[in-house]
Amino acid sequence: MAATARTVVIRQHGGPEVLEIEERPVGEPGPGEVRIRQHAIGLNFIDVYQRSGTYKMNLPAALGQEGAGVVEAVGEGVTHLAPGDRAAYGGGPAGAYAEVRVMPAASVVRLPDAISFEEAAAGILKGLTVQFLFRRTVPIAAGDTVLFLPAAGGVGLIACQWARSEGIRLIAAAGSPEKCRLALEHGASEAIDYRATPDIAAEVRRLTDGKGVAVVMDGVGKDTFEASLDSLRPLGMMICFGAASGPVPPFDILGLSRRGSLKLTRPTMFTHIADPEALREMAADLFGKMESGAVKVRVDQRFPLDRVADAHRALESRSTTGSTVLVP
Incomplete structure (x- = not known):
């Protein structure tokens, strides 16, 4: 395990120029936590709202709500995930803009083999949003x-x-x-x-x-x-x-x-996924649509993690189509 991981943080609210990359320590997961090495990271408008200050954050803060990768370690009490599992999440505490992160396991779901990391990172938060709009609102x-x-x-x-x-x-x-x-x-x-x-x-x-x-x-x-x-x-x-x-x-x-x-x-998706059981049911519904081919997640833009500011500029200008991912 790497002792540190590149992580995007902000020290003040503002434009894309406030996004910084720093090496942050990555520890072992505690009780109810999981450590994930990320293969793809989703980009969403909530990230822009948090960076700009539309949604206030305690600073300094890491950004990002959506990612997919491989579980490296799990903490005590985690039973639905194991090291080596493919996993994804769309919610939980901010901090997805990172190579490796530790986060609450309750926010993470297992990822079917048929769905790629990029599709999951680009689609889980957006797809769960669509799920609650059409199914639960x-x-x-x-x-x-x-x-x-x-x-x-x-x-x-x-x-x-x-x-x-x-x-x-x-x-x-x-x-x-x-x-x-x-x-x-x-x-x-x-x-x-x-x-x-x-x-x-x-x-x-x-x-x-x-x-x-x-x-x-x-x-x-x-x-x-x-x-x-x-x-x-x-x-x-x-x-x-x-x-x-x-x-x-x-x-x-x-x-x-x-x-x-x-x-x-x-509404907000985070209210709906606060219950881990509801989250898994919603994710199963979404993944079923994706596996059947009824829903195909379109990834039209890819940026390396160190070009995160360019990714934010593209999203804010509304010049993007489909989904955008960051690649660690």
Whole structure:
């Protein structure tokens, strides 16, 4: 075992320039912990929120929520993992941007042989997000219509495939014609270029014969929040699960009643996976989709760990498609 491992840390909140790489000690796992040598690390918008200070962290702090690799050692009381196991995680304490790390075993699941480390690192946090959006937030059945945005990133492309596999009509909203085509290729029924469409809600209503959709899943945030609400049918559910364009400003709750007794929620995956048994059930559902081929995780960008700042710049500019991984 190496005594230290290269780890990405921040000492202050700010832009990509605050990301630093340092050698940090790596010890033995304690009770309920596991040590993983990582083969691939996922990149997510929550990492940007934590780095920038949108989500405050106690500093200095390590970054990263998602990774995959091989278990090197387990601590006392760990029974679901053993040294040599392939493993992955999408959650738990930050610190995934590292060659080797020790973390709570409850946050880690075994990885089937059929799924590569890159697919797992790129897909587990995003895939678990899609799982809780479609399975655990509001009942959604075959034949229902969902508006999803942004639909061409890592979460969105998994959502397009998930919806197709379940017989759910997904209207994709993405930020360019190329991204719309990508969403359609991955299973969306229709696609809207929200940068070129002056009235997203009007287009949604045109596509739904004036009715609106049952559910909106919005990860864009500030720029699309009002249009997303206006796209819902009466009694519809707005799921605001991210803020790629910035936080949603304060909102008058009476706007929900005026639009037809709408429902609004701001869930987080971490609430759902706090129960280890629920996490394993969710992961099994996701891995089943991946092993069957119903969901294929698209890795379009790869950066070495020492180019983590470039990876953050690419993600923030929304110039990426699919998922992005860091390679230790």
